[in-house]
Amino acid sequence: MGFSINNQQSTINNPKWEPKIVAFLCNWCSYGAADLAGISRLQYPPNFRVIRIPCTGRMSPKFILAAFRNGADGVWVSGCHPGDCHYLEGNYYARRKFSLFKNLIEHMGVEPGRLHFSWISSAEGTKFAEIANEVIKTVRDLGPARHLTKRIKTKVA
Numbered sequence: 001m002g003f004s005i006n007n008q009q010s011t012i013n014n015p016k017w018e019p020k021i022v023a024f025l026c027n028w029c030s031y032g033a034a035d036l037a038g039i040s041r042l043q044y045p046p047n048f049r050v051i052r053i054p055c056t057g058r059m060s061p062k063f064i065l066a067a068f069r070n071g072a073d074g075v076w077v078s079g080c081h082p083g084d085c086h087y088l089e090g091n092y093y094a095r096r097k098f099s100l101f102k103n104l105i106e107h108m109g110v111e112p113g114r115l116h117f118s119w120i121s122s123a124e125g126t127k128f129a130e131i132a133n134e135v136i137k138t139v140r141d142l143g144p145a146r147h148l149t150k151r152i153k154t155k156v157a
């Protein structure tokens with residue numbers, strides 16, 4: 001994609017750039033996995049701003065758009081494995097919603113690699129750290145997000 005080249009150019013101009021990633025983690029599973037990864041001292045970079053959600057079924061695509069509009073370079077949504085949702089079907093609804101939404105944001109000019117979904121149980125700290133590293137690497141390779149971000153105008157006095 002054309003804009004990827006520009007994004008790579010800007011990371012070359014600013015080699016210290018690090019992606020900001022908003023992680024929406026289900027309280028019952030992936031949030032626990034993040035805790036377990038921390039307790040187990042598994043290594044993953046601190047690029048995430050974690051938002052704890054009651055269930056992935058509660059996630060609205062509007063939350064994802066809001067994250068991108070407010071400067072996130074990537075968004076990661078993670079919940080319970082299919083069949084393990086504490087609200088029975090929340091993650092099934094989420095899976096359908098997100099696969100449609102991922103196609104939609106691609107049409108809006110956002111690279112699909114900026115949006116990640118995963119299923120991680122609270123016992124999978126290692127998997128959490130692995131996917132966290134994978135998400136960061138993918139978003140870092142894409143460079144800073146340029147689409148959907150608010151343009152903040154500053155007046156020079």
Ligand code: FES
Nearest residue numbers: 026055079080086
């Ligand atoms: S309770 Fe975790 S995805 Fe529904």
